[in-house]
Amino acid sequence: MKYLSEFRDGALAKKVADAIHAESKTPLRIMEFCGGHTITLVKYGIPQMLPDRIEMISGPGCPVCVTTKKEIDAAIEIARRPDAILASFGDMIRVPGTHESLLQAKSKGANVVVVYSPDDAVKLALEQPAKKVVFFAVGFETTAPVTAAAIMYARTAKAKNFFIYSAHKTTPAILAALLDGEVRLDAFVCPGHVTTITGADIYKPLTDAGKPCVVSGFEPVDILRSVLMIVRQVNRGAAETEIEYSRVATWAGNARAQKLLKEVFEPCDAVWRGIGPVPMSGFTCKGIYARHNAANEFNVDFGGDEKETPGCICGLILRGMKKPADCKLFRKACNPENPIGACMVSDEGTCSVYFRFGGSHVEAVHA
Numbered sequence: 001m002k003y004l005s006e007f008r009d010g011a012l013a014k015k016v017a018d019a020i021h022a023e024s025k026t027p028l029r030i031m032e033f034c035g036g037h038t039i040t041l042v043k044y045g046i047p048q049m050l051p052d053r054i055e056m057i058s059g060p061g062c063p064v065c066v067t068t069k070k071e072i073d074a075a076i077e078i079a080r081r082p083d084a085i086l087a088s089f090g091d092m093i094r095v096p097g098t099h100e101s102l103l104q105a106k107s108k109g110a111n112v113v114v115v116y117s118p119d120d121a122v123k124l125a126l127e128q129p130a131k132k133v134v135f136f137a138v139g140f141e142t143t144a145p146v147t148a149a150a151i152m153y154a155r156t157a158k159a160k161n162f163f164i165y166s167a168h169k170t171t172p173a174i175l176a177a178l179l180d181g182e183v184r185l186d187a188f189v190c191p192g193h194v195t196t197i198t199g200a201d202i203y204k205p206l207t208d209a210g211k212p213c214v215v216s217g218f219e220p221v222d223i224l225r226s227v228l229m230i231v232r233q234v235n236r237g238a239a240e241t242e243i244e245y246s247r248v249a250t251w252a253g254n255a256r257a258q259k260l261l262k263e264v265f266e267p268c269d270a271v272w273r274g275i276g277p278v279p280m281s282g283f284t285c286k287g288i289y290a291r292h293n294a295a296n297e298f299n300v301d302f303g304g305d306e307k308e309t310p311g312c313i314c315g316l317i318l319r320g321m322k323k324p325a326d327c328k329l330f331r332k333a334c335n336p337e338n339p340i341g342a343c344m345v346s347d348e349g350t351c352s353v354y355f356r357f358g359g360s361h362v363e364a365v366h367a
């Protein structure tokens with residue numbers, strides 16, 4: 001298969017890994033921001049193919065994992081209103097809030113409907129004009145344009161009863177915040193899908209701070225090539241953005257999607273689960289689109305600090321300070337059937353990835 005099988009070629013992967021072993025000279029802590037990258041890394045045993053001096057650290061690039069308990073509590077509160085329907089993607093409804101998940105609330109009568117796209121929620125609003133339909137919008141720059149397009153669709157279709165509850169998050173602000181964190185990060189494997197929308201300029205604050213950045217695809221050879229590109233940058237004393245995922249990502253990004261984002265949203269402060277408040281790291285509706293903002297329609301508490309479930313170290317994992325095996329609940333009380341923290345829910349959550357693919361390679365951080 002073109003663009004896929006060649007990036008899963010074992011012989012090529014070994015050749016790139018050999019080059020990394022031959023050329024890497026200094027210890028490196030490289031963060032892979034995106035949960036999709038974490039899956040590939042763990043599934044294909046890439047950390048075991050790298051020299052010991054290169055450590056891969058998972059980042060907070062799983063949208064489900066960084067949605068706060070309070071955001072979930074607010075969504076549940078909306079779903080309990082007799083005049084409202086809360087429409088959500090399927091993986092979101094299993095994430096624990098402070099007391100329960102949307103799925104548990106649904107089992108007790110809350111009006112929660114699973115949709116496959118924001119457009120489905122607009123259609124639901126058109127079918128049920130007596131109800132206020134609220135789409136629980138999560139995700140990064142990759143999914144936010146689809147939410148923006150749904151809001152424009154709702155306006156065109158005169159679905160005045162369509163709202164979004166935006167838990168969208170943005171990538172550049174959190175990456176900059178991670179630089180100020182307690183963990184030493186030397187370089188970044190940057191998210192290919194986000195870059196496809198935004199373009200590659202968004203990583204300039206990282207390269208300005210001396211951190212090499214490589215936008216990577218999602219196959220094993222992609223990730224190994226990205227690590228090799230980082231090693232070569234470090235060896236020549238560079239800190240640049242490079243695009244390994246050149247079959248999809250570009251420097252300019254997707255102009256149409258960017259225009260949609262600019263038209264409908266503006267940046268706002270956002271709280272990240274396990275990380276806390278990050279200035280200007282969210283999206284909220286602006287101008288004429290603000291009337292579709294559920295925060296303006298429903299009087300529920302949409303923000304604020306929160307405490308993680310006792311024993312759960314999701315916050316430390318999302319900040320790159322710990323790994324799933326450091327958690328005493330991992331594989332015991334917490335598993336995909338019974339997720340205690342958000343990182344065990346989504347397919348891209350670090351704990352879920354290590355549970356499904358980690359095998360004997362699961363290692364704790366011994367700081």
Ligand code: SF4
Nearest residue numbers: 312313327334341351
């Ligand atoms: S294993 Fe479960 S409880 Fe532990 S950090 Fe991960 S999600 Fe939280």
